[in-house]
Amino acid sequence: MKKSFFCMFLSVTAFYFLLPTSCLFAKQNISLPDFIFNGKPVDAKAIGMGEAFSAVSDNASASYWNPAGLKQLEGKYFTTCINISQKTDATDSDLFAGDSLQGKKLIFIGFADSKIAFSFRPISDYSAIHEAKKIELRANKYTLSSATQNTERMKFGINVNYISAQLGVTDLVNPAANISDGNGIALDFGLLYTASEFIKLGFSVENSPGYIWWTDYKRNIIKSHIRTGLSIKPANWLLFSADYENIASLKKEFYHGGLQQTLAKHVFLRQGIISEKFFDNADKKSLTLGGGYELKKWLIDFAAKSYQLDNADKNKVIDYTLSLSMSF
Template sequence: MTYAILCFLWLITPIYGQTEFSFESARPLYVGARALGIGNAFTAVADDATAGFWNPAGLIQWQGVKLFGVNKFYNRADYRFDPKGIGYSYRGYSLFWGNKIAIGVDSGVPDFNYYSIARQLGSSVAAGLSLKFKRRHPSNVYQFFGYQTNYDIGLLFKPRPNLKFGCLAQNLEGYGIQWLTLGTAYRYDVYQFSVDVAFPTDRTTPEVYIGAEWDRFPIVPIRLGFSNGAWTVGIGVAWKGIHIDYARIFEKPAASDFIGIVISFQ
């Protein structure tokens, strides 16, 4: 069984020749140190303040206000990526604002503002919508919106307390859907396993993301993931309403380290 899994991972590992990172477009990858620690397999998990990026339907999974910020603190000479956001959820309704900006990448300064809304549709189903506004650089004024608007549509289905399915349909440019991501998350005792498969509409090869989280001691969860060819590891520290997470992704040409914080108010 172990041999078969290793062969599968080897087969889906891409060759690193590209210079563009996946987070340079309006996709959620790398947003949140917890999500990165489990290999960016977060579409069906989406249960913290980063859900507005990953799957807006997931925003209804908590009550109150959550703020988050992420900082790439190691290997910033390669690129900088520091997303942040705030979400509010109350009785099955949720609102969210987030921003992600990358500096030092070949595509310029990709900068996106996200505005999201979510609604619980029943005991086991939720839906959400994110509007994504790409902001212009350089600019002398603060841009609440931007010159290009795209959208995400998210669904979350929880048929059992320990099983969830997520779907994220993404419009990145023009009309229609360019990416469709299907995810599942399963909890067994103190372990949570998650898998995302992202299907591009312009080619046949999907991207695969796999993650696991072990919270034998809930205040110090440990994480491992496989992000479409790059291994990831992570660890967290939780104390009352404060969660601090660390993640490392072994990407090319060098590994990168991220730290994130989530603060909850109920």
């Protein structure tokens, strides 16, 4: 395992030093929306628990929430996550105003076991006007993950991400258009600490660092995304979780709380809450509800997330997500 970590770091170092000079001396800056590389949270189990998952991370989506959680897997898994639909009276322009994927259905595909994982995640499928320019961006993230057991209580995980992108810019003031290819790299790190038989602590940081280089523009820095949390399992049928989240690109902090109950041997019920103001502002609060079912080699998870848009009409939205995982 130590060799695999060394090879991953060596590859990243080589990437930095072998970058074409054309990428380093791009022509001009390009202004993009702050959220444009954020993508969407993945995995219906995590979403159903209020996205309080950094200290849980016990399924095939662990590479996204906390790569150290891969060490908890007991088999090999294939998983996919789909954003089924969004129910709202809002117009598309209001609904997708802060959504880099703008309603894209497929949001995650991955293969994982207890040592290594590979995943594909679209992070942008964006088309809108920004600062007198029409911006069109397609960007995908390819992630290689690895995890190790450092001590009896401490697990460590790392993601090495390659980002492939294509950017179209149309100047609406001085009519001109340009299409630029982009290549990027980002590192993520995660820690999972078992404090006791019932309590775990988690920490993860995404895009630390993260960069994307364009053929015709100066590089963009992809800002960090931090999660830290705890999970408490007082009984086999009950799991509590809580997370603090800091999204640097949005300059916002979020607080998450989640609950999972085992109703029967293979049936799970989940509830959660997400708040921007530590649960005291109804307008900035999201509620989640979800369920899960294990069927032989299949794991089926479903989640609904209810929230309010920050538009003039304060429209309500219910976001439905489905995850399918298969062990092999």
